[in-house]
Amino acid sequence: MAVMARTDVQLMLDVKAGDEQSFELLLQRFRSPLVNFLYRMVRNREQAEDLAQEVFLRVYRARLDYVPSAKFTTWLFRIATNLALNSMRDTRHQRAEISLDAPVSFDAEDGDERPMDVAEKHPNIEQHLVEESRRKMIRRAIDKLPEKQRAAVLLHKYQDLDYGEIAKILECSESALKSLLFRAYETLRVELAPLVAQQSIFQSRERRAT
Amino acid sequence: MSCERMEGRILEYVDGRLKEGDRAEVQKHLESCAVCQLRVQQFSAVAGLLDELPMIEPSPAFDARVYALVAAEPVTKSWWTWNFASPRIVLAGAMLLVATVWVTMHPANTIQVDSPDFAVLENYDVISNFEPLTELPQPVQPEDTNSNQQM
Numbered sequence: 328m329a330v331m332a333r334t335d336v337q338l339m340l341d342v343k344a345g346d347e348q349s350f351e352l353l354l355q356r357f358r359s360p361l362v363n364f365l366y367r368m369v370r371n372r373e374q375a376e377d378l379a380q381e382v383f384l385r386v387y388r389a390r391l392d393y394v395p396s397a398k399f400t401t402w403l404f405r406i407a408t409n410l411a412l413n414s415m416r417d418t419r420h421q422r423a424e425i426s427l428d429a430p431v432s433f434d435a436e437d438g439d440e441r442p443m444d445v446a447e448k449h450p451n452i453e454q455h456l457v458e459e460s461r462r463k464m465i466r467r468a469i470d471k472l473p474e475k476q477r478a479a480v481l482l483h484k485y486q487d488l489d490y491g492e493i494a495k496i497l498e499c500s501e502s503a504l505k506s507l508l509f510r511a512y513e514t515l516r517v518e519l520a521p522l523v524a525q526q527s528i529f530q531s532r533e534r535r536a537t
Numbered sequence: 538m539s540c541e542r543m544e545g546r547i548l549e550y551v552d553g554r555l556k557e558g559d560r561a562e563v564q565k566h567l568e569s570c571a572v573c574q575l576r577v578q579q580f581s582a583v584a585g586l587l588d589e590l591p592m593i594e595p596s597p598a599f600d601a602r603v604y605a606l607v608a609a610e611p612v613t614k615s616w617w618t619w620n621f622a623s624p625r626i627v628l629a630g631a632m633l634l635v636a637t638v639w640v641t642m643h644p645a646n647t648i649q650v651d652s653p654d655f656a657v658l659e660n661y662d663v664i665s666n667f668e669p670l671t672e673l674p675q676p677v678q679p680e681d682t683n684s685n686q687q688m
Contacts, residue, residue: 380599
């Protein structure tokens with residue numbers, strides 16, 4: 328008999344009832360989405376992992392009081408978003424203090440691959456460099472967005488959550504969320520203008536071809 | 538539809554998340570508005586660019602670190618599960634409750650203190666007079682000891 332995959336809420340209720348294995352399943356299910364969301368929020372891999380671990384710890388701590396009043400993902404990403412926003416505020420204060428003493432460059436990691444891997448994976452190094460500079464530009468454009476807009480874009484684009492859910496996560500109305508997203512995309516299309524122009528041509532060619 | 542009203546729907550249109558009726562309305566506006574048409578084109582280009590960012594893999598030690606954090610948590614149980622785990626505590630609590638209710642419902646029946654004049658204190662003189670005790674007959678000397686002395 329095939330075992331039906333338990334829903335997130337069911338798993339969390341099992342954790343509440345003392346089932347440690349269900350916690351492991353939640354960890355497996357949400358480890359990667361959380362780390363990636365937080366990485367794109369704070370732009371530092373180590374910090375993102377620390378925050379994601381803190382999210383899981385908070386989920387575990389809250390297990391006994393857990394009531395499935397909202398979707399599990401809404402609850403989970405609300406914890407993650409709040410942690411990320413707080414951490415970004417703290418880091419900003421720290422950076423402001425440090426920059427008074429010494430002009431330290433705090434550029435976030437721009438490449439996700441180590442230089443050693445590059446040659447193996449990309450025989451065509453030129454093409455890789457072009458791709459990497461595109462990615463760098465995209466990352467920087469996202470980084471320039473105000474924090475709440477950034478969170479909205481990331482949750483909307485990568486987590487496959489509906490507007491109602493994202494609005495609950497960001498604790499705003501659905502129309503406020505739509506306005507956040509609209510403003511974010513307006514900024515992105517300006518910041519990424521050269522890439523957007525290329526992409527538009529590419530997409531319209533694709534449309535004509537199909 | 539006005540361009541202002543498009544603002545709230547344009548991204549949903551690009552995502553393909555609009556309902557059929559709204560979608561038709563947006564399309565009708567796009568046919569006559571070059572500005573919104575360009576925006577739709579550029580928004581979908583931005584969405585395409587965002588797709589280019591690669592996912593990162595959490596480090597291999599990630600789970601172990603989460604388990605370590607969880608293991609370091611003090612064992613806390615909710616009041617309710619704690620009671621379920623020890624029925625003796627529940628029984629003791631219930632008995633205490635019954636006793637409390639009993640005492641509060643029958644306060645006067647057990648001890649009645651109507652006046653401070655205790656009957657015992659009225660006869661205090663009699664008790665403090667030890668004279669009758671001296672009138673008690675002398676203890677009888679055992680005969681055996683007397684005969685021993687005479688010997």
